Amino acid sequence: MLRTNWGHKTSYFQQNRWGSFDCKLCNMAFATQGKYFSHIKSEFHLNRLPKEQQVIQADTKPVVFVSIMEHHSNILPWREAGAEIVVIPEDQTGKVDLQFLENELSKYRDYPYKVGSFSAGSNVTGIVSDVREITRLLHSYNALAFFDYAAVAPYVKINMNPSKEESIDALFLSVHKFVGGPGTPGVLAVKKSLLSNEVPTTPGGGTVYYVTEKEHTYLLNPEEREEGGTPDVVGSIRAGLVFQLKEAVGEDYIHERERSISQKVKERLLKNPNIQLLGSTEAERIPIFSFMVRCGGKFYHYSFICALLNDLFGIESRGGCVCAGPYTFSLLGIPYELSVELGNALNEGYDLFRVGFVRVNFNYFMSEETIDYILDAIDFVAENAIWFLPQYKFDMERSAFMHRAYSTKEGRHKARKWISEVTYATGEMSFPSYDSENLDNLGSYIQEAHKLAQNIKENRYAHFYMSDNTLEIPAQLEHLRWFILPSEALTFVKGRNIQLSTSESPFCPKNYSHMPLEPKLPEPLPTPKRKDKKKNPLFPKVPKKIIKRVMNAVNDFDMIKEGDRILVCISGGKDSLTMLHALKQVQRVSPKHFEIGAATVDPQVPEYDPSPLKAYLEKLAIPYFYEQYPIVELASAKMTKKVSLCAFCSRMKRGILYSCARREGYNVLALGQHLDDLAESFVMSAFHNGLLRTMKTHYVNDQNDLRIIRPLAYVRERLMKEFAEEAELPVIVENCPACFAAPTERHRTKLLLASQEQLIPDLFSSLLRTMKPVMSGNFEEVNTKRPRNEEEECQECVFNPV
Incomplete structure (x- = not known):
């Protein structure tokens, strides 16, 4: 139980417009606060106080x-x-x-402390609340009515006492x-009857009437x-002028x-x-609009749209949830469970997954030309954003999309x-002038944007x-991705048949109440035709950058x-198929004469079926050996506890390929690991084993009868992905039989290197x-060589030095 002192000092206090200190209980006025304090201690005042003071239940929460x-x-x-x-x-x-x-007010009817605190209008959608109706309803249940006018105060009438x-x-x-x-x-405009607390919310200088080393008294004027x-x-005077301007x-x-x-x-x-316009379009609103821009089944990231509006047209907009998280989840149709998943992704450092939208405001002082210009710019961005997205990258540190020209320290410094740079050496403020070329009219910027597109x-x-x-995105987070990526946009722009709608x-x-229109997909550009050479679907020309x-x-x-007789190890993935075509092209121009064959190991698991390769290799007229072996089934019966399934599988496949090469008379085995693989192995070896090693x-080999080569050691993975898409190679998705596409240590290392490459563009050149x-x-000259059984780990999971 907490006994109040309101009746002693403040419940009966009021200060009138002439500045006197009035006691409403005794109906007396005093010239100073000191005289008022003397009065409330007098017997005349104390005898008039109610015999039973107000009692507050300290354990009762306000609603x-x-x-x-x-x-x-x-x-x-x-x-809080x-x-x-x-x-x-x-x-x-x-x-x-x-x-x-x-209904809720009725449920809490008997609670002593009820407060309704509502926005007079949304800062997200601009929808205006029915302040009078809400107030009347709150008061009918003895609840206080508080309103946040921050979003709509500049544009609507404010009347605290209509009735x-x-x-x-x-x-x-604000x-x-x-x-x-x-x-x-x-x-803050508040009824004086609510300011009956003796102690201010923030005690300090300017709040006290008198302070001694042991006692203090606060001012009575709330x-x-x-x-x-x-x-x-100065700010208060400016605030007064602002309201005067509105009037x-x-x-x-x-x-x-x-x-x-x-x-x-x-x-x-x-x-x-x-x-995708957010919020109801039928409700009364002020011109605050929040929207998302669709791209197929996903959206463009709001940060990118804001950046593009700024960079192309100089239009300032805001992106994110604009400090209204619960409303954002409601507008976007995100259930609580999904919001928790998204929050977990943010906690792991993937701020790119933060949901939001673009917000633009139109004010009464804007000219029609300016309004039309902003609308034209939004239309342009909504229809042409795909062409500009490859020029942008997401900066994890700043949680925003930035143009690649300004994504480095040097670029930001110039901008x-x-x-x-401000100096006062001449006795006055001076600073360098910045050259900026302005076009004749706003419409010219729209025309220039179309030329760029x-x-x-x-x-x-x-x-x-x-x-x-x-x-850069872990596989377990891919289902949360609601936005398209710059690399996807680049693939689309280059005409590689990406399906943005799937x-x-x-x-x-x-x-x-309004039904959204079906989003208009960007139209893919026609595939450029080669004038010099006819396309050969069986033997596509490997780009010079790979060869x-x-x-x-x-x-x-x-x-x-x-x-040499080279046996190319084919899994059906983009890397091994690219290697096959690259070696065929090298064979045609090399002064050395060598033969090429191909081999595939089928582990006989439903998750991986390389059998379609048989028909493809037959068309290529390349000697092909299809080795079937129930590796996973054999592992469950023969594998010891000391050896992982990854190591067992890797060793078995390598042994099968060795046997095939010996049987068919090949002396060289070609493996398809590329520069990205070697770099990842190098980093993993340093992190996990403390050794500078890679493939x-x-x-x-140990028997000294086979040589193993990796011709793609200098080639980046992305180059082979581009070639495989352009050449329409019959790529087969290959999953490691041990984990079947589960996240692996190698994948985590790939994420690490990808994030670092964003900061250091020449990262892989330096690593090479x-x-x-x-x-x-x-390796004896660099590190002590370890036993073979510790080396042959699956390259998909930990480390494969050979």
Whole structure:
């Protein structure tokens, strides 16, 4: 039980407009606060106090009713205060569900402390709440009515006392959102009857009347008592001017102008099938619009759309959940379970998965030309974003998409304006001028953007390469990916038949009364025709960038000798098929004569079926050996506990290939590991074993009767992926029989290197120079050689040095 002192000092205090200190209980006025304090200690005052003072149940929580559309600042303080929060959903029109609110108020009818704290309008959708109706309903159940006017205060009438039943108990707003408002303080307007606490919320300087070394007394004037510290005099004056400006423009004019703009913008955005407008389009609103841009079954990341609007058109917009997380999940149709999964991905450092949207505001002081320009820019971005996405990358540190030109320290340094460049050496403030070329009119920027898009369509990012962004995302998080990646956009732009419509987002935004249009997929560009040579589907020409690297590796490590018979190990993946065609091309131009055959090991598991390769190799007229062996079944019967299934499988397949080569008279075995594989093995060996090792590019087996080569040792994986897609090779998905595509240590290392390559573009060139000394010859000079049974681990999982 907590006994209140309100009746002693503050319950009967009021300060009138002339500044006197009045005691309502005794109906007396005093010139100073000191005289008032003397009065409340007198017998005259004490004898008039009620005999039973108010008693408060300390263990009774206040109940606070909030809507789903609240800003975080109208949710988190109540949570942190320990209040019981009741969330009121929206109805079919997108407004606060008044019937649901009344049901909840009835449920908590007997609670002594009830507060309704609602937004007067959403900062996400601009939908305006029925403040009067909500207030009347709250008061009918003896609940206080608080309203957050931050989003709509600049554009609507504010009336705290339209009638006795509809009088607002408190409202709060941010003046910096008004025209001319930046640099102003926030405003709290509250009924004096609610400010009966003796101790201010934040005690400190400016809140006290008198302080001794043992005692202190606070000011009675609540406005002074609750605003400690040095007052923001300049900001407060500016806030007054801001409200004066709003009154001078006229609230009726502002309301009509905002209504007209809202209707125009809404109609325009709804016409574009790629734009997913969030929130109800039927409810009354101010011109605040939030939307997402579709790309097939997924969306463009809001951060990229914001960046593109800024970089192409100089339009500032906001991306994210705009401090309204619960409302965002509701609008996007994200259930709680999915929100938890997304939150876990963020906690693991994958901030790219943070959901959100793009928000744009249109204000009454904008000209029609400016409004049309912004709408034209949004339309352009919604229809042409795919062509620009490869130029951007997601910066994990800044949690935002950035143009690649500004993704490095050097690029950002050139783009920024620095305070350190300001000087006062001449006795006045001076700084360098920045050249900026302005076009004649806003429409010219739209025309220039179309020219840029057309140029991209013609050139298709020739000689432009990037790492596969999908490699940066763990397989277990792929089902959460709601956005397309720059590498996917590049593949589409280059005409590699990517199906943007087949992959779906894990959520679908909430649908109100309007039916969304079917998203318009970007039209793929026609595949460029080669004028010089006719395409050969069986023997496609391997690009020079691959052949050159293969030839360099073959020559550097003396992989091919006169008269060699090379057995190419084919799994059906992009790497081994690329190696086969590359060696066939090398065979035609090499001065050394050698033969080529191919072999595949079928482990006889349902997850991996390489049998379609038989027909393909027959068409190529290459000697082909299809070795079937129940490796996994044999492992369950023969494998010892000391050996992992990965090691057993790897050793068995290698042994089968050795036997095939000996049986068919081949003296060289060609394996398809590429530069990415070697780099990953190098890093894993250093991390896990403390040894500088990687796969050898050319070595002799223990029996000294077979040589093993890796012709792709200098070739990046992405080059082979591009070639396989362009040549339409019959790629077979190969899963390790031990884990069947489960996340592996190698995959984690791949993610690590991919993230570092974003920061260090020449990473793999540096790693290649580092690895060269350990890619050939014996390891005795570098490290002590370990027993073979510890070396032959599966390359999919840990480390395979051979």
